[in-house]
Amino acid sequence: MYKQYDLSGIWRFAMDPDKTGVRDGLFETLLPDTIPLPGTTAQAGKGTYNRERGTGFLTERYPFCGWAWYQTVFTPDPADLHKPLLLTLERTRMTRLWINGTELGSCNSLTTPHRYQLPPLENTAPLTITICVSNTDYPTKGGHMTSPDTQTNWNGITGEISLTVLPQVHLTDLQAYPDAEHKSVTLRGMLRGASCGELTVTGCAFSKDAPCLQEIAPVHTRLCADEAGAFSLQIPLGEDALLWSEYTPVLYALHLSLSGSPGDAEIRFGLRSLTTADMEFRINGAPVMLRGKHDGMLFPLTGATPTDLDEWLRLLGIAKAYGINHYRYHTCCPPEAAFTAADLLGIYMQPELPFWGTLAAPGEEQYNKTEQSYLVEEGFRMLRAFGSHPSFCMLSLGNELWGSSRQMAQILRGYRQADPRHLYTQGSNNFQFWPCILEEDDFFSGVRLSKERLIRGSYASCDRPLGHIQTARPSTDHSYDPLIFPEQAETRQTEAAELEIQYGTGVKTVRVEHQAEGLIPHKPIVTHEIGQYTVYPDYAEIPKFTGVLAARNFEVFRERLAGAGMEDQARDFFLASGHLAAQCYKEEIEAAMRSRYIAGFQLLDLQDFTGQGTALVGMLDAFMDSKGLISEKQWRGFCSDAVLLAEFDRYNYAGGEAFRAQVQLRCYRPDLTGTMHWRLTDGDACLAAGRLPLPSSPMGLVTLGMIEARLPDPDTTRSLTLTLEIPETDVQNTYIIYVYPNLQPALPPQVKMVHTVPQALELLGRGARVLLVPDTIRQAVDGFYCSDFWCYPMFRQICESMDRPVAVGTMGLLVDKEHPAVSGFARANCTTPQWYDLITHARCAVLEHAAPGLKPILQMIDNFERNHKLGLLFEARVGAGRLMVCTIRLHELADRIEGKAFTEGLYRYMASGQFAPRQELTPEQLVELFGACPPENEMKDEKSRDREQNRENPRD
Structure with a gap:
């Protein structure tokens, strides 16, 4: 040195x-x-x-x-x-x-x-x-x-x-251009202070844990530069040279010494070949799937990106423990230490130009020559500064860009001509609803191939349509392949138009010139910023913010919750919403894994993003610490280089049914061998088991075969665990399915079901047991299964400014699963697939104004801006009577096995001696919650209908 x-x-x-x-x-x-x-x-x-x-x-x-x-x-x-x-x-x-x-x-x-x-x-x-x-x-x-x-x-x-x-004669601007096929590297740089010199090159291969794995034969040569001082020198590394990848993160360090010049220059690089073939990435000729995360370089303690190697080894090591092999840097580029750590750990990095805007062509209205020239040069600086790192694998022009695709293509051509070591893309999710693939793109990064052909599971409300995880009954059979290559081509629309879109944290008007037709891809697809499932804040994190940034947003949210009278539920909200988010992430990532033509995904994010309205979307907090919602091993079960996938169309089954699933393996792990074992268990009891052989050297998406088991016929709802694993490896994945007794619920004679407050009050006044399934709810929020997308307040403002529907904004159920009304049905205290139809056939009553003291049995968790107390099921004593309010429209679930089981359990509880509510409501509160008394003649008609419905039921 x-x-x-x-x-x-x-x-x-x-x-x-x-x-x-x-x-x-x-x-x-x-x-x-x-x-x-x-x-x-x-x-x-x-x-x-x-x-x-x-x-x-x-x-x-x-x-x-x-x-x-x-x-x-x-x-x-x-x-x-x-x-x-x-x-x-x-x-x-x-x-x-x-x-x-x-x-x-x-x-x-x-x-x-x-x-x-x-x-x-x-x-x-x-x-x-x-x-x-x-x-x-x-x-x-x-x-x-x-x-x-x-x-x-x-x-x-x-x-x-x-x-x-620097010595009078020295080397600068060293760059390494590896040639994995020929086991050599070409060094390029500048010779300063002389036109020629005697050069000695020595070096070795090393890894994170081994300082010297292999020495290279010293090279002695006369180095001569051109008139500008530039030189190029090829160095053989030997036939047994070691390749760099996520599996073999081996680096080379070369020392270049000029005779008579003190010190030496050093260059480090990895011998690797990164290419694409058809619709997949290849590293050293072997297929690879990108399992990526977003990084916006959020560091709460320092407020600035760390530059020390140990910290980056820690951060990237955590991500790798969760199965991540790829980082996408959103409109930013990390420092040297990040690339060095990624080199040593085997992570594929994609920095971006620091830009989120419009790249117009000269002569166009939004063309900004000064800014664009700066950005293009910034890209060249990034390539020169970090381009020899083997982990520097891809470069993007920015995030969600608009403008001229021709101008983007020209910029990409310039980068590739100057530096062919990397893969390039025009940007991440460019042109949004109207994507295109350029000839100069090595891969496509986006969220849809047309407005309706969606390649991720969730979207903001202003970007409708919503994704399959937000709108479809939970299952494990969703694949994007039929959307990537649809059987019927879409109609081409070529007319120019100005359209208003969501853009970052605001709204933007863009001009669409062409390419409005659906895109049929022919290059690798990386699905962009997947996930974004909100988790309620964990206020226990507040003391961790001891550095330059304070979590005062968390403090405000906590105060709002206290003002709504629910501060004591904060921890429960965090855990219940977090477990739902984990389920959504599993379904999202598995959909990508199940899609043969998806070459990679980029999460947003494994960790929280504490900006843009405060988007707490991570399984890890902003410090990359686990929130305790899912373990590394559980996460790797569906996010790894070898993932076992069970494909079935539903989670809910009647007792005695046959359970069938197709088992697939998405695999990129070299030399994976063995047999896939499966078992279906009820607690410690094994109900069925079997095994399927793995093919020789499985690679990509491989179908292993079908499994089948006859389900038990239980007396009460049971949750069964399906485990898939390859023994003596870490490859294991699990699924929970639900089995229900074959029951036909019947309203007990001592329970009266009504739909209006007047009906309820008349019966309650006589001391009856009343089930109110209200036709009218004064103030309510629609039932929505999936957790809110990204951040409710940010997208509420965007939707309102665009005059589009605002998201429901909730974060799943908090279930009092020990309560006897639901204890025979609920298998967890959070939202699980057994609740999908119940939630989507419900409206959640807003309780905090009329009944602030009520604590629901089934409570929908609201976002931290609105903080409604939302009830789907709650009980109270009203005068001499006992009341259960259920805002789930039970009659719409008469043909659903889970609806029958829930209803039967509710009826059984209300008919039992356990139905003795301790909370109290007044008639006035009921009216405030569920509507004013109807006109006199309408009330008589309702009473007659009620008496007719219950004419054979004796009063309790």
Whole structure:
């Protein structure tokens, strides 16, 4: 390595929010304050403490926007005189540099190190280095690189801050271009200070746990550069060279020493071939499926992206433990340490340009030459800075872009011509409802192939139609293949139009010129930002936010819940909604696994996203810590390189039915062998078992065969566990199915069912047991099975601004499963597939205004903005009578086996001595909840109908 000085430490400092420092000559003065570097102004607590309490994202305790000045003094060693110097600022914002009061230049990269070439020193006089960092007036908005929703718009310098002393003759700008087929690497770079030199190359292969796996034969050669100083050199690695992939994350480190020049240059790379064939990705010729997660670089403690290797090894290691092999960086690019960690762990990385907008062509109305030129150059900088990392696998032009596909194609051609080591795509979910695949695309990333052909399971309400997990009865037989290649082609629509769409956190009007017809893909498909199932906040996380960001949004949500009288249910809401979200994620990921023509998916997200309205969509919290909702092993059961899939059309069965399922294996694991074993259990009792052989070297989606078992005929509802596994491996997946007794519920004579408040009050006044299934609910929310998408308040505002239906906004049931009214039916205290038809045939009564003290037996969890107390089933004493209110329309479920079982259990409870409600309601409260008394003649008609219905039932 070349000689290097570490400039980290205490620097002089000044804040310049009004950006007058250049005019005032701060670069010529001794700055008045101090600050530790590397670091940010927020980490140092500089500025005015922020007391705001926003709900859209975490609160930065010490926000700062403007210019900040940093200054240090460096005294050179006499041995370093007359040599080139290189100042490196690894991670920062837009910078300007002064040495001894003379400005030397500026740099505006948001994603790559800022490097300044300093003139050789003539004497040992101290150097005053002054740097102005600006986090305002960017040449582009910056996406998640600068967003307060994610890592904050910080100001500072993080990571390496160094001064490198370069020999008079030295190598720079090294890039490695591996050739996996020929087991060699071509090194390209610049030779400075001479046109030729004697070069020695040594090196070895290494891994995370082995410093030297294999040495390469030293190479001695005469290196000659062209007139510009550029050189190219091929290095053989040997016939037994080691390839890089997620299974063999082996790297090479080469040291290049020029004769007579002190120090050496080092380049690290991986020997790998990343290609596509038909509709799949291939790594070193073997198929691979991308199991990805989104990363917006949200780091609550630091507010800025970490730059140390150990932290990235920890973070990426957690993701890998959950079966993740791919990261997509939403409108951002991670630092060097992230790529290095991904190299060592075997993770396929996809950074993006820091852009979320319109890439128009010259001459078009929205063309911004300055911004577009900046973005294109930023992409080239990313390729130069990180392109030799084998984990740098894909590059996207940005998120949900609009504009000119021809212009995007031209940009991609430029990148590929300059750097063929990566795969490229025009963007993530470009053109949304009207996608296209360019000739220059290596793969397609999106959520639909036309408005109706959906390739993920959930969508925002403003982007209707909704997905199959939001609208269809739960099952395990959904595949996207029939939508990817439909039997009947869609009608082509080519007329131009201006349309209003949801765009980020707002609304945008776009012009669709063509390609409005359905897309028939011919390249690998990566389904974009799948999941987004909301989990209720866990307020126990609040004390974890001890760094630059405070969870004041969580505090506000908790106060709202307390104001609604439900603070004591917060933990139950979190757990019940979280378990539903986990079920939805399982169904979502398995649908992708079951789809032969889906080459990968990108979750949004494995972890919470605490911005954009506060989107708590993760199984992990914002710190990448488990929420305790699902274990790593359970998650890997459906998110791994080898997943066993049981395909059946429903979860609910009548006793004595035959259960049948087709078993498939989605596999990319080399050399997986053995036999698939299955068993169906009821607790510890095994009801049926069997095995199916694996084919030799299974790869891709493989059908193993059918399994069948006769189900028991139970006296009460049972939940059975189907386990699929390959013994002596970690490949295991489980499913819960529900079996119901064959019953035909009959209303007991001592129970009266009514549909209006007047009917109920008349009977209650005589001390009756009354089941009210109300025709009218004064204030209600529709029953909706799936958890809310992303974040209710954000999309409520968007839907209202677009005059589109607002989402229901709920997060599943909280079930008092020990209550005797449901204890024979409910198998968990949260939403499970047995509740689908019951929920979707119900309206949830809003209780907090008329009956704030009521605690429902079945309660729908509302979102943290609205905080309704929502009841589907609750009981109360009204005067001398006993009342059960059920907002599930039971008559609509008469042919559903689960509806019969639920109804029968409810009837049995109401007829028993256990039906003794402790809560009380007044007649006035009932009227407020379920409607005013009807006119006198209508009341008589209702009473007559009621007497007719119950004429043979004696009063209780």
